[in-house]
Amino acid sequence: MNNSSSPSDYKIGQDNVTPFGLDIHNPVFLISGLSILVFVLITLMFQTQSAEFFAWLRPAITSTFDWLFLSAGNIFVLFAVVVCISPLGRVRLGGQEASPDYSYIGWFSMLFAAGMGIGLMFFGVSEPMSHFGASMGGITLGENGIRTDWAPLGAAAGDVNAAKNLAMAATIYHWGLHPWAMYAVVALALAFFSFNHKLPLTLRSAFYPLLGERVWGWPGHLIDIIAVFATLFGLATSLGFGTQQALAGFSYLYDWGTGSVAIVVLITFISAIAIASVIRGLDGGVKLLSELNMALALILLAFIFLVGPTKDIITTLFSSATAYITEFIPLSMPFGREDTNFSQGWTSFYWAWWISWSPFVGMFIARVSWGRTVREFLICVILVPTILCIVWMATFGGTALSQVIADTSAPVAAVAQEIKLFHMLEPFPLSGLLSLIGIVLVLVFFVTSSDSGSLVIDTITAGGKTDAPVSQRVFWCSFEGLVAAVLLLVGGSEALGALQAMAVSTGLPFTIVLLLMCVSLWIGLSRACKAIT
Numbered sequence: 001m002n003n004s005s006s007p008s009d010y011k012i013g014q015d016n017v018t019p020f021g022l023d024i025h026n027p028v029f030l031i032s033g034l035s036i037l038v039f040v041l042i043t044l045m046f047q048t049q050s051a052e053f054f055a056w057l058r059p060a061i062t063s064t065f066d067w068l069f070l071s072a073g074n075i076f077v078l079f080a081v082v083v084c085i086s087p088l089g090r091v092r093l094g095g096q097e098a099s100p101d102y103s104y105i106g107w108f109s110m111l112f113a114a115g116m117g118i119g120l121m122f123f124g125v126s127e128p129m130s131h132f133g134a135s136m137g138g139i140t141l142g143e144n145g146i147r148t149d150w151a152p153l154g155a156a157a158g159d160v161n162a163a164k165n166l167a168m169a170a171t172i173y174h175w176g177l178h179p180w181a182m183y184a185v186v187a188l189a190l191a192f193f194s195f196n197h198k199l200p201l202t203l204r205s206a207f208y209p210l211l212g213e214r215v216w217g218w219p220g221h222l223i224d225i226i227a228v229f230a231t232l233f234g235l236a237t238s239l240g241f242g243t244q245q246a247l248a249g250f251s252y253l254y255d256w257g258t259g260s261v262a263i264v265v266l267i268t269f270i271s272a273i274a275i276a277s278v279i280r281g282l283d284g285g286v287k288l289l290s291e292l293n294m295a296l297a298l299i300l301l302a303f304i305f306l307v308g309p310t311k312d313i314i315t316t317l318f319s320s321a322t323a324y325i326t327e328f329i330p331l332s333m334p335f336g337r338e339d340t341n342f343s344q345g346w347t348s349f350y351w352a353w354w355i356s357w358s359p360f361v362g363m364f365i366a367r368v369s370w371g372r373t374v375r376e377f378l379i380c381v382i383l384v385p386t387i388l389c390i391v392w393m394a395t396f397g398g399t400a401l402s403q404v405i406a407d408t409s410a411p412v413a414a415v416a417q418e419i420k421l422f423h424m425l426e427p428f429p430l431s432g433l434l435s436l437i438g439i440v441l442v443l444v445f446f447v448t449s450s451d452s453g454s455l456v457i458d459t460i461t462a463g464g465k466t467d468a469p470v471s472q473r474v475f476w477c478s479f480e481g482l483v484a485a486v487l488l489l490v491g492g493s494e495a496l497g498a499l500q501a502m503a504v505s506t507g508l509p510f511t512i513v514l515l516l517m518c519v520s521l522w523i524g525l526s527r528a529c530k531a532i533t
Contacts, residue, residue, distance in 0.1 A: 028221055029461040032228040036479060040486050047490045054490075054498035061504045062348035063340070069351040070334035070343065072511050076181040079518045080378050083188075088525040089375030093188075094195040096532060100371035106291065107368060108384060120175070120392055121442050122241045125424045126417040127174070128397030129404070131167035161319075164401050168320030169327045171397060174346065175389040176324065178332075179354040180382040185514060186362025188377060189521045191369050196528060200464020201366065203227040203359060203513075209523040210516065223513060224460050227359040230510040231460070232480060233502040234356030235453040239484040240499040241418075242446040243267055248418040249439040253432060263488050270443060271481035274450035278473045289451070293444045300437050305395050307428060309402045316398030321390050349500055352507030355514060363456040374525065400424045450480050 043050045062069075083089060092098055100107070189206035199205035204220030211219055243266055250256040277289060305313055334343075369377055403410040403424065412423040425434045454477035459465065462472065487498045 028224045028228065028463070032225055032461055036232060036483065040482060043486055043490050050490050051498065054501040058349065058501040058504050061508055062344040065508060066344045066348040067334045068511060069348045070332065072515055073178040073182070073351045074332050075515065075518070076185050077177050080181045080184055080382060083525065084375050084378040088529050089373065089378070090532065091374045091525055091528045093191045093372050093374070093377065094370045098371040102368055119238060119241065120389065121421065121438065121445065122245050122418065124392055124396035125400045125412065125420040127171045128167045128393065129400055129413065129420060131170045132163060132401055160405055164405070165319050165323040166327065167401065168316060168393060168397060169323035170331060170342065171393050172320060172324040172390050173328070173331045174350045175393065176386040177382060178351070180385050182354050182358050182514065183361045183365060184378055184381045185518060185521065186358040187365035187369065187381060188374065189517050190363055191366035192521065192524060194366065195370055201363065202460050202464035205464065206517050207520050210520045226509055226513060228457055228460055230356040230506040231360040231453060231457055232483060233506045234353060235360060235449060235480050236484040236487060237353060237499040237503040238449055239446060239480065240488050242442045243484065243488060245418045246439050246442045249422055249435060252419055252422045253435055260489055264485055267481045267485045270446045271450060271478060274447045275474050275477050277447055277451040278454055278477050279470055289444055289448050293441060293448065296437060296441050300434065300441065301392065301395055303434065304399055308399045312402040313395050313398050317391060317394035320394050349504060352504040355510050356503045356507035358514065359460070360453045360456045363459060364452045396424065403427070450477055453480055
């Protein structure tokens with residue numbers, strides 16, 4: 001592999017432009033598309049059996065492979081740190097003379113919107129509440145829902161502040177360095193091999209140092225097909241969370257329904273907006289919506305910070321960040337854990353979800369990161385979003401916890417996950433408007449995720465092309481909404497469990513792919529570093 005390579009030097013499959021305008025790149029497009037279509041049809045035909053299967057699948061995988069998910073997450077963080085502080089960090093994406101295409105503000109906005117927007121809206125209040133309650137397995141609760149038999153962070157048993165700090169630390173652990181390190185590994189690999197070696201912008205290209213020319217054969221096809229499955233089902237999970245929360249919000253504000261018809265109508269409506277965004281392109285669609293959503297998110301964040309329990313939020317911000325650092329290693333331990341509900345029910349699912357999202361987020365980050373050095377890239381992609389997540393969780397989760405500590409009968413303590421955000425906003429002035437802004441944020445994050453995801457899947461199935469027909473992106477955008485709707489409908493009362501089961505099942509094989517990607521990326525960066533010294 002050398003710097004004179006060009007995308008035209010590599011042929012992944014035979015182009016076949018159909019009358020529908022699809023630039024089908026065999027066999028990845030056909031195998032991926034047909035497999036997902038078969039999955040949808042079988043799921044709809046055997047709904048009862050499918051629901052039972054999904055209910056079994058997630059706990060079976062997370063309980064068996066929790067050690068793998070936790071170990072892999074630690075490896076990705078360690079790998080990113082080593083690359084960042086080593087001489088490899090001097091390598092610039094696109095060549096040493098390249099300059100960035102986007103400002104820091106535009107770049108950060110797209111990173112945040114693509115990375116975890118819907119998740120932060122859904123879990124920003126609910127997860128700290130869950131950990132403060134009974135999420136860590138084997139914990140006995142007092143009458144007010146606070147742990148009484150455990151001494152977190154070395155505090156006396158029943159210490160409310162210590163319980164609060166550990167709840168926040170556990171939450172930040174799931175949204176901080178680990179997930180962003182996973183995204184960064186994929187994004188850096190894709191950007192480096194595409195920009196610096198002119199290989200197609202697709203997952204297989206990241207394995208050229210390991211597989212050589214075989215990446216253009218079936219080993220490469222398999223990598224891309226797994227990436228498509230992981231991306232689509234990871235996206236479907238996020239879209240499912242967003243749909244549930246948006247419907248719960250509309251029902252809370254306007255007494256709308258949350259049944260099957262409402263699910264189909266909302267997903268259809270949002271998918272239509274996402275398709276319109278797809279047609280407008282990256283700058284006119286995703287970038288514009290990402291910046292709009294970032295502005296709305298900051299307005300909501302600032303309002304809660306200033307009007308809410310500001311002193312408590314500031315205290316929570318620093319105490320939770322400190323607790324995150326203090327408890328980082330204990331929370332990350334993959335072996336010898338007694339709190340299996342936390343490691344299997346929470347962390348294993350999260351890591352599988354983030355890993356299944358990594359092709360989508362990674363490729364999207366890669367496309368907008370031309371001209372950054374490897375060190376700048378890793379610092380910005382990992383640390384900046386982590387800090388923002390800490391601030392977000394401290395503001396939203398910290399406010400909810402303050403409400404419960406002050407009044408154990410606060411409504412936010414007892415309601416379902418998808419509606420906790422709106423009940424947390426209830427005591428605020430203009431609560432109806434704030435809740436509406438929250439719903440709009442969920443919906444726009446929905447659009448940007450669907451739009452970006454369809455762009456990424458289209459690029460993978462088109463063999464790395466970034467100028468495939470728009471009709472092809474519309475096809476994948478529609479498919480994402482279809483899969484999310486089918487899993488929500490079939491799952492019934494356990495709809496989110498069905499979505500999570502598919503994210504975990506696709507995240508498992510892709511964990512192995514990412515670990516091998518670290519090896520390949522190290523080899524490639526080492527060669528590039530030698531060339532500039």
